[in-house]
Amino acid sequence: MKYLTELKKDQTAEISKIEGGSSVHRKMELLGVRPGLKIKRENSNTLHGPVVISVGQSFNHVAIGYGMAQKIMVKI
Amino acid sequence: MKIFLVGNPNVGKSVLFSRLTGLDVMVCNYSGSTVEFCKGEVKFWEHKSELIDIPGLYSLRPANKAEEVAADILKDFKDGDILINVIDAINLERNLFLTLELLEKKIPTIIVLNRWDLTKSHGIEINYSKLIQKLGVPVLPVVGVSGEGIKELVETMDKCLHNPFLSNTNIPEHKEDKWKLIGEIVSQCQKLYHHHPTLLEKLQELSITMPYAIFIAAGVLIGSFVIVRTIGESLVNYVLDPLFSKIYLPNLQALINVIGLPAWLNSLLMGAKPEPMAAFGLLTTGLYVPFVILLPYIFAFYLILSFIEDSGYLVRIAIVMDKVLHKIGLHGYASIPVLLGLGCKVPAIMSTRILESKKERIIALALILLLFPCIPQTVMVYSVLTKYGVTVVVSVFAFVFLLGLGVSFALNKFLKGETPELFVEVPIYQIPRFKQLAKKVFIRLKEFIMETVPLIIVGIALVSILDMIGVIKIIANVLGPIVTGLLGLPKELSIVMISGFLRKDVSIALLIPFDLTLKQMVIASVFLIMYLPCIATFFIMVKEFSAKTAVKVSVLTLLFSIIVGSALNLIL
Numbered sequence: 001m002k003y004l005t006e007l008k009k010d011q012t013a014e015i016s017k018i019e020g021g022s023s024v025h026r027k028m029e030l031l032g033v034r035p036g037l038k039i040k041r042e043n044s045n046t047l048h049g050p051v052v053i054s055v056g057q058s059f060n061h062v063a064i065g066y067g068m069a070q071k072i073m074v075k076i
Numbered sequence: 077m078k079i080f081l082v083g084n085p086n087v088g089k090s091v092l093f094s095r096l097t098g099l100d101v102m103v104c105n106y107s108g109s110t111v112e113f114c115k116g117e118v119k120f121w122e123h124k125s126e127l128i129d130i131p132g133l134y135s136l137r138p139a140n141k142a143e144e145v146a147a148d149i150l151k152d153f154k155d156g157d158i159l160i161n162v163i164d165a166i167n168l169e170r171n172l173f174l175t176l177e178l179l180e181k182k183i184p185t186i187i188v189l190n191r192w193d194l195t196k197s198h199g200i201e202i203n204y205s206k207l208i209q210k211l212g213v214p215v216l217p218v219v220g221v222s223g224e225g226i227k228e229l230v231e232t233m234d235k236c237l238h239n240p241f242l243s244n245t246n247i248p249e250h251k252e253d254k255w256k257l258i259g260e261i262v263s264q265c266q267k268l269y270h271h272h273p274t275l276l277e278k279l280q281e282l283s284i285t286m287p288y289a290i291f292i293a294a295g296v297l298i299g300s301f302v303i304v305r306t307i308g309e310s311l312v313n314y315v316l317d318p319l320f321s322k323i324y325l326p327n328l329q330a331l332i333n334v335i336g337l338p339a340w341l342n343s344l345l346m347g348a349k350p351e352p353m354a355a356f357g358l359l360t361t362g363l364y365v366p367f368v369i370l371l372p373y374i375f376a377f378y379l380i381l382s383f384i385e386d387s388g389y390l391v392r393i394a395i396v397m398d399k400v401l402h403k404i405g406l407h408g409y410a411s412i413p414v415l416l417g418l419g420c421k422v423p424a425i426m427s428t429r430i431l432e433s434k435k436e437r438i439i440a441l442a443l444i445l446l447l448f449p450c451i452p453q454t455v456m457v458y459s460v461l462t463k464y465g466v467t468v469v470v471s472v473f474a475f476v477f478l479l480g481l482g483v484s485f486a487l488n489k490f491l492k493g494e495t496p497e498l499f500v501e502v503p504i505y506q507i508p509r510f511k512q513l514a515k516k517v518f519i520r521l522k523e524f525i526m527e528t529v530p531l532i533i534v535g536i537a538l539v540s541i542l543d544m545i546g547v548i549k550i551i552a553n554v555l556g557p558i559v560t561g562l563l564g565l566p567k568e569l570s571i572v573m574i575s576g577f578l579r580k581d582v583s584i585a586l587l588i589p590f591d592l593t594l595k596q597m598v599i600a601s602v603f604l605i606m607y608l609p610c611i612a613t614f615f616i617m618v619k620e621f622s623a624k625t626a627v628k629v630s631v632l633t634l635l636f637s638i639i640v641g642s643a644l645n646l647i648l
Contacts, residue, residue: 009285026137027499028499029251029255030134030135030173031134031170031499031500031501032169032170032173034255042281042284043284043285043286044285044286047399048399049286049395049398049399050395050398050408050498052284052395052502055170056170056262059166059167059198059200059504060167060169060170060501061501061502061503061504062499062500062501062502063284063391063394063395063398063408063498063499063500063502064498065398065402065407065408065497065498065499066398066399066497067497068497068499
């Protein structure tokens, strides 16, 4: 298990757990970010900026602020 | 009878809306570009019905103010109305959540798979007849921007109005089960193929990958600035100014000499001095300022802004700016309203709706109002100060910018509340279509000519008339102590300040006849950029925030700019 922020560019993983309250969950869910889904990291990790990932079986690219990305656990 | 267009943000609802109604609406390539709903009329066969374009939403349980507006409109739904649920064909999975929520309401619904043309280039194959089976409502592939599939959509709308069909699919109540059902539907109806990344996709990657992203962002901003300046300046110097000074003005003068006007009317229409900027006549300065000085830059600015909006780059700027904006209590998405504020404060303030918390919206408002003047005012300040050299121009804008930054920094410390994290979908890059771009620039220029130009002319007329009947002297004597004592400016400038509430660009133009010293010019420019929002901005603040906020903001900025102006007067 790793945090989303630890993923390298182009690495794929599966979301295993999202920490944080229900409002965080809901927000993520609506953009299609939820446990069980396959994701791919689309950018590298310089300067602790937002993490960009592509989610699921489509072209859903999502940018997630660094602090929020630290709440997402993934398994590779 | 009403038809509602509903869907996730940035799926192309507004494009469909203008296709179906023939009305011009703003279309952009980022989430939340429609913050207010649009209404239009569609006529097909014997039907005449109202089409309502609802701001994008991800779920019927709203998450921000723009989504609240959307969810509220849907409450007006009556028997006989129909819904068109617009889905982004290359983003089926995420879009289906809202679809299931809509189907659950048992409302007659037609589903449109928009951007169908992109599925092929992205290696996606959707079996839409299977989707029809699964969802139990009509599903139509459509390409909004080219009009492909619109005819079939209209036919289906007709059928639906005669014989509304409801979905008989069983929609599970819990959201986990909804997502499970979506997973099933997607895996049965959609296949993905490997495809080679296109050039645009490679650019997409670079523009969010450090350090390239920073270079690209800097390049885009500097490039835009250079292009706007080049287009604007060339149009002024080589086309519009010669037209005005060599053709229009001499002929007008000749005509007036033939007719012969009474002195008062002559000075109202033609003004007091021969130079078009300093004359202050309705037919000289009144037309020169809006059409020769402002129009070229406004055209150039909106051409570039519309291009960037349509390309999908704005969201990448938001990603690059996220880290920096966190220092002043905002997240990256706030850079969109702030950048719009370079053009006009009114749409910029409206777009603060895409921000969630009150704290963010207030800080964004401060940035919009204080960081830089709107484009007409920027152009006026630039054209007034440019004779003193580049350093002066740059210092004035940099000073105002830093002050604005300082204020938002203080606001962030002072206001309570957390800064939410950036969380936003990233649209794919698209090469803007010429027709759409031209339409957008046209809408914005039309707005400028219809709404702004009359105000500029009224502003100039008002000043001339007040001057003629002696009111300016009275006002100058009343406000004189503040203007002269604190700011070190001639007391006659108080009228400039009052007219600035009407149009801020006019107030800058009004400085020209006064023969100010460099120091006075700098103080006056800084003061006039900051001191009050213009009347249109004031009313949009009342609407988007509250009357109390609008008054509070205006009083505070006025006091603040008097302090800043007095300080400059002491230091310089």
